[in-house]
Amino acid sequence: MASLMRQAITRAGGWLPFDRYMALALYAPGLGYYAHGSRKFGHLPASGSDFVTAPEMTPLFGRALAAAVGDALQATGCDEVWEFGPGTGALAAQLLEALGDRVTRYTLVDLSGSLRARQRERLAAWGDKVRWVDELPERLAGVVVGNEVLDAMPVKLLSRHQGRWHERGVVWRELALGGPAQARVPGAEGTATGASVEAVAGAGALAWEDRPTELRPPCEVPGAHHYFTEIHPQAEAFVRTLADRLERGAAFFPDYGFPESEYFHPQRHMGTLMCHLGHLADPDPLDRPGCKDITAHVNFTGIALAGQAAGLGVLGYTSQARFLVNCGLGDWMQQAPVAEQVAAQRLIAEHEMGELFKVIGLHKGPFWDALGFREGDRTASL
Numbered sequence: 001m002a003s004l005m006r007q008a009i010t011r012a013g014g015w016l017p018f019d020r021y022m023a024l025a026l027y028a029p030g031l032g033y034y035a036h037g038s039r040k041f042g043h044l045p046a047s048g049s050d051f052v053t054a055p056e057m058t059p060l061f062g063r064a065l066a067a068a069v070g071d072a073l074q075a076t077g078c079d080e081v082w083e084f085g086p087g088t089g090a091l092a093a094q095l096l097e098a099l100g101d102r103v104t105r106y107t108l109v110d111l112s113g114s115l116r117a118r119q120r121e122r123l124a125a126w127g128d129k130v131r132w133v134d135e136l137p138e139r140l141a142g143v144v145v146g147n148e149v150l151d152a153m154p155v156k157l158l159s160r161h162q163g164r165w166h167e168r169g170v171v172w173r174e175l176a177l178g179g180p181a182q183a184r185v186p187g188a189e190g191t192a193t194g195a196s197v198e199a200v201a202g203a204g205a206l207a208w209e210d211r212p213t214e215l216r217p218p219c220e221v222p223g224a225h226h227y228f229t230e231i232h233p234q235a236e237a238f239v240r241t242l243a244d245r246l247e248r249g250a251a252f253f254p255d256y257g258f259p260e261s262e263y264f265h266p267q268r269h270m271g272t273l274m275c276h277l278g279h280l281a282d283p284d285p286l287d288r289p290g291c292k293d294i295t296a297h298v299n300f301t302g303i304a305l306a307g308q309a310a311g312l313g314v315l316g317y318t319s320q321a322r323f324l325v326n327c328g329l330g331d332w333m334q335q336a337p338v339a340e341q342v343a344a345q346r347l348i349a350e351h352e353m354g355e356l357f358k359v360i361g362l363h364k365g366p367f368w369d370a371l372g373f374r375e376g377d378r379t380a381s382l
Helices: 002-011 018-027 060-076 090-102 113-122 124-129 233-245 300-309 320-326 329-335 338-348
Strands: 049-051 080-084 105-109 130-133 140-145 156-161 164-174 204-212 227-231 246-258 274-277 280-282 293-295 313-319 357-364
Touching (some): 002 018, 002 204, 018 293, 060 090, 090 105, 113 130, 124 130, 233 246, 233 300, 300 313, 300 357, 320 329, 320 357
Antiparallel strands (some): 156 164, 274 293
């Protein structure tokens, strides 16, 4: 991976924008984090996993989401479900079981060969009802689901220092043999040492470099203080593509993030970029690229505006807790064993996933009073 990064930086003229770096670190064939066979999803580090998602925590997540998907299938007159970033296939299994004959075809969109193998094994019982594709067709009708998929789309990094905006990219610093790797980010606080830029191949290492740019956050960030953040052109482009291809249907995206006013708040000056490895979080994506997840929170305002500009309507936007409760999670919890109740509590507790995670719903076709947003809708905050 270090050699691949060095070649990519060289081909780019010595400076690689972070979104291209992130794309390689996550998706480079055979080397990227989501392109090789590491465990990734699981409850504990001892399993060799790095993080856990809601469907892996409890099947009650899928049962509740199935109520919203079923409501959307009926409202739009569709019978197909499309899932992006299906992970181990846990959510697909939960939705297929809950929805039954209301779904005639379930399509998974995933580029990871190792994850596809796990999905095929897990979903074998549904036979030909399930299929895999690499990309969206030119036209589709159905309900789209993407649980924690937007946060894994590459982002651009912006840094404001000395009153000017810069784009942060990655360079390759040649080092004297045996010398410490050291690279100072212009205008930023602190110095990155060999421990934090440990992607060594020969006598060199990855390092940050900021360059002046005309790019800006989508809203003004008051103040003159040093400010670091992300913008999300790829996630917004994905939504525009979905809007162009979707003839009729809806889409639901549960993920962690904020509306624009919170995302670019003056006090959020260190951004949201984060990595995950062995159920530990760290802020250094230059360390061990390809070995760990890289993620950034979602700007849900940007997602909503991109969808609206391309012809999608907003069904609603609310916290994950409110969405799941609206979809009947409380009733499912009452019928579940105590262990399942405890796991489901993490989905809705404010100090766990209930408030940090949000759900946005988009639609193509007539608006309806969607089940998941009937109480506690926050669309006005976008």
